[in-house]
Amino acid sequence: MSGDDDSNGWQLTESDPGVFSELLKTLGVPLIVDDLYSLDSESLASLQPLHALIFLFKWVSTSSDSMSGNYDPEFPGFFAHQVVNNACATLAVLNALGNIPALKSGSQLTQLLEFTNGMDPQTRGLVITSSDWLREAHNSLSPPSAISLDGLGLPKQTEDAYHFVVYLPFMGSLYELDGLKPHAVxxxxxxxTGEGWLSRAREVIENRIATYPPGALDFSLLALREDPLPLIQAELAELQAAGxxxxxxxxxxxxxxxxxxxxxxxFENSLRRHNHVGLVHSLLVSLAKAGKLESAKERAKGIMKERVSKAKSKGEVMDES
Structure with a gap:
């Protein structure tokens, strides 16, 4: 789960395909992540071969267990528990990658998967989140904020918590791997035949979304898929050579x-890697001295409202605050 109070060194991660794809590149995995705005057959078919679905949702505490599916304590695949906050994005990726047969990966990831082979989910989660290189890869696109409000006496606000889980096929069944649950589901x-595991995944995810209030946009869906670029380049070269x-x-x-x-x-990742706080501070001071800060603020509010409206029309999650 991703929360707002954590000092273990793992930082919040955006639900963005560029961030996940950069992480996969660092891990030496020839896969990418794409946004999935719909679970209809056409959208899913356009992303094949597709290995897993990464589902982000707003964590809502409930008094009763409304979990669908059944725990599988004997799950023979790769499954790791989440033992620290903010690591759920990378953990969801690893829980997917660890169950893809004959997957090519970089030496560090290969060694990590081999070292944790046979471990129970809790121990495996401890080993994973203790890996400095993996934490650095996770944090590389989530730079810490240089602004601190500590000591100002401001009331603390509790931010919504979001969580990543993964759905994937394994030995003829659809599994949900949630690092906060005791077992694979x-x-x-x-x-x-037909759509295969994706048909079952659609049903499960749509039922899960239906548990939220009508019109809620507190979730997003990402597809873990083969990188289509090498195949497109090879096919194009072949066609051009044949005239x-x-x-x-x-x-x-x-x-x-x-x-x-x-x-x-x-481009977006390059912006994430750079700390723009100093630049923003200088711009705000200049605007204030010129008497233009208030008008700039109102203009920015209007742009933000327009962006939120567009995001909602696409079914994306975007905070208006």
């Missing part, structure tokens, strides 16, 4: 789209 078997320019035209559009997406991720 089995959601039943699925039909190997099939008409067929190659469609792949050129796909290639440009994928390249543009990665350029955007790289």
């Amino acid at each position: 089995r959601h039943g078997s699925y039909n190997e 099939k320019q008409a067929e190659a035209a469609g792949l050129v559009v796909k290639l440009e789209s994928e390249t543009s997406k990665r350029n955007r991720w790289n």
Whole structure:
């Protein structure tokens, strides 16, 4: 779970495909993460081969256990408990990667998975979150804030807590791996034909979303998938070599789209890595001295409201405060 009070060194992570894909690159894994705005068949088919779904939701404490599925204490796959706050994003990724057969990965991740093989979920979680290199990779796109409100006597506000879990196929069944639960959760078997495990996952996730108030946008969904770029490049080179320019035209559009997406991720990640507090402070001081701070504030509020409205229309989660 991700909360607002933690000193273990793990920082909050955005539910952003660029952040997750950069983490996967650091881990040496040839996969990417994409936003998934719909669970309809067309959207899911466009992302194949798809290995897992990462689900982010607002943590709501309930007095009764409304969990669907059944605990599987004998789950033979990779499952690690979350033992520190703010690590749930990376833990969800590892709980997915650890159950993908013959997955290529970097030496550090390979050694970590091999070292934790056979451990119980609690011990495995302790080992994972004690890995300095993994924590640094996790935190690399979540720089600490340079602004501290300590000592100002301001009332503390409790922020909403959000949590990442993963849904994936394993040995003919759909599993939910939630680091805060004692065991992996089995959601039943699925039909190997048609959409396969994704059909069962759609049902489970939609039922879970239905437990929230109508119109709630307190969740997002990400797809862990094969990186399509190498395949597109190879197919395009083959078509162009064969002189099939008409067929190659469609792949050129796909290639440009994928390249543009990665350029955007790289730019956004470069902004995340840089601490802009000093620059912002200087700009605010300059605006105040020029008597333009109030008008700039009102203009910024209007832009923010417009962004929130657009995000809600796309089904995205965005805080207006």
